[in-house]
Amino acid sequence: MRNIHRRTLLKGAVATVIMPAFTRASTSEILLRAKPASVQLVDADHPQTQIWGYNGGVPGPQIRAVQGDQIALRLSNDLVQPTSVHWHGLRVKNSMDGVPGITQKAVLTGEEFLYQLDLRDAGTFWYHSHNRSAEQVARGLYGVMVIVEPDAPDVDRDIVVVLDDWRLDEVAQISEPFGNLHDHSHAGRLGNFIHAMFDSLPAQMATNERLRLRFVNTATDRIMPISLRGVSGWVVARDGMPLKKLEPLGILTLGPAERADVIIDVTAEHDGEVLLIFHDRNQGYVLNDFRVSGAAATVRRPKPTPLSPNPIETLVSVAGARTIPLRMQGGAMGDLQEGLYKGKMLSMRDLVDQGQIWTLNGEAGLPVEPLFETPLHATIVFEMRNDTAFAHAMHMHGTHFQEVLPNDTFGPHKDTVLIQPGEARDFAFVADNPGKWLIHCHMLSHQSAGMKTWFRVG
Ligand SMILES: [Cu+2]
Incomplete structure (x- = not known):
């Protein structure tokens, strides 16, 4: 426990x-x-x-x-x-x-x-x-x-919950400077004040009340594992996109920039409480607690149905798709020896002198030329490989991608995915939005220290 x-x-x-x-x-x-x-x-x-x-x-x-x-x-x-x-x-x-x-x-x-x-x-x-x-x-x-x-689904209340992490000094001011090399080469700028900001505060909750909570992790670098006590519920959408199959709510881990929509039923009885808990290593910290008073209904409602899908293309196959390797390297405890930066090959030491610590496919910072160009409507598979000692929250602009799973099955549409050290996972999308789009780590310390690139569609 x-x-x-x-x-x-x-x-x-x-x-x-x-x-x-x-x-x-x-x-x-x-x-x-x-x-x-x-x-x-x-x-x-x-x-x-x-x-x-x-x-x-x-x-x-x-x-x-x-x-x-x-x-x-x-x-x-x-x-x-x-x-x-x-x-x-x-x-x-x-x-x-x-x-x-x-x-x-x-x-x-x-x-x-x-x-x-x-x-x-x-x-x-x-x-x-x-x-x-x-x-x-x-x-x-x-x-x-x-x-x-x-x-919209039938709920008693629809509440936005922003999770953020601030690095504050003892008089509650934002610690400076930014751009600390140790932060940038490790897990990023982590704070000392984690909180949840609700857009409307339930003074109390009632048994069998149904709420939709829209969690948004706005932290620059902090991964947020959270859970709720005194409720039972489901994740119904991730990164704004409805899930075809609802996920039972357990510990919900949101990397920087990730969102999750959750529908919960209050199961705690009168005089009980509902807790929002942040998990850090083996500890749990109560971010908010809500007193339960009375009952909204005598019985729980039936399980919600999935939200209506958004009008985004869903993958059925990646046969014949173009694959683009996306190898993450660098950082502390990594094995990066050198990297391309502004057209020059630099040693790790020289990269660090430029504030550059992370590379995608051997290059740090925004390249002059795109990583690749694709005609409209082509299917692209990113082969993401995390060859670093830290997790990265890879974010693609312009559309959402889906994880490529065995037997021509695909994960939910996502715009940001947390890739753990050593992981190799593939994400595919149909390039249907023309223009120049970024793909980068949304641990913003990592992004500013090199982990970003771009591609062109159409
Ligand atoms: Cu990163």
Whole structure:
């Protein structure tokens, strides 16, 4: 049995609830003003934390829209650094993908950029800075997008739960500097304050109440294994895409940028409690606890049915597909001797001098030429090989991929996958979204230290 600690990792801290402004998408523009702000991140015994956020909060305004909507979002940059916004997991037009140097110029201080998005898929997505993201996301430049199904499942409450990990000093300010070589060469910048931010806080829960929880791991580098006590439930979607077969809810491990939609029924009795637990090694830490009072119904509802699928192509075969090796190397305790960087072959020592520690297929940083080019509608298989001592959260822009499993079967659609040390796993997709797309580690410390590349479709 695991030990359960009723505290978060930072001494004296308690889990926090932040109620972001809801932004209902409509025909008018949504303004996202990236700017410094001060928020009560930790408890009232600590000072407010200086963050960078959209419209003065973290998370930024929650964008709720209906599948099929078109929305326009105007980014306005009031930061001291250039910035951009990436719509993580949304299958957007390439020019709207928010990647400086690939799909747009970074938005300079005092300037603006208008993003126009077609919301093809329903589900739980998020948006975040894609410029100097290891710093800008760590400072709070992210928010959640909920794209509602026309036939949303019947639940009593639908709640967004953001999981984040902050490195704070003793007066609750974000620790600097960023870009620490030890972080970058190991598991990334890990924090000392882990919390769950609910967009609406259930003051209490009731027996047999049914909730949909939309978990989003917004941490730059922290893998989040979580579980719930006092409930029974199912994972119904991953990375915004409905699962064909619901997964019973056990310990849910979300790598950086991964999402999971969960439907739970409260099984705890009156005067019992529901716990949200973060697991770290053999310890469990209670992030939130909810008192159970009364009953919402006398009996549990039947098991939910799967959500309606999104209009994304589902693989049936990879026969004749083009395979692209994607070998991860480098980092501490790795065996990387040298790597290509900006067209030059450098020794590991020289790479490190450039802040580059990780390679994909022997190259660090964004190559001038794409990793590969493919005509539209071709099927591509990434042969991912993790030859490093650390896990990586590999994220592909533009569409979702599916794991290639035995006997022409395929895993769920995912935009980010956690690949453990030594693992060799294949992920396939149909290249149906034209443009220049990134594939990179979403441990943002690893990305900034080299682990990224790109490809061209069409
Ligand atoms: Cu990584």
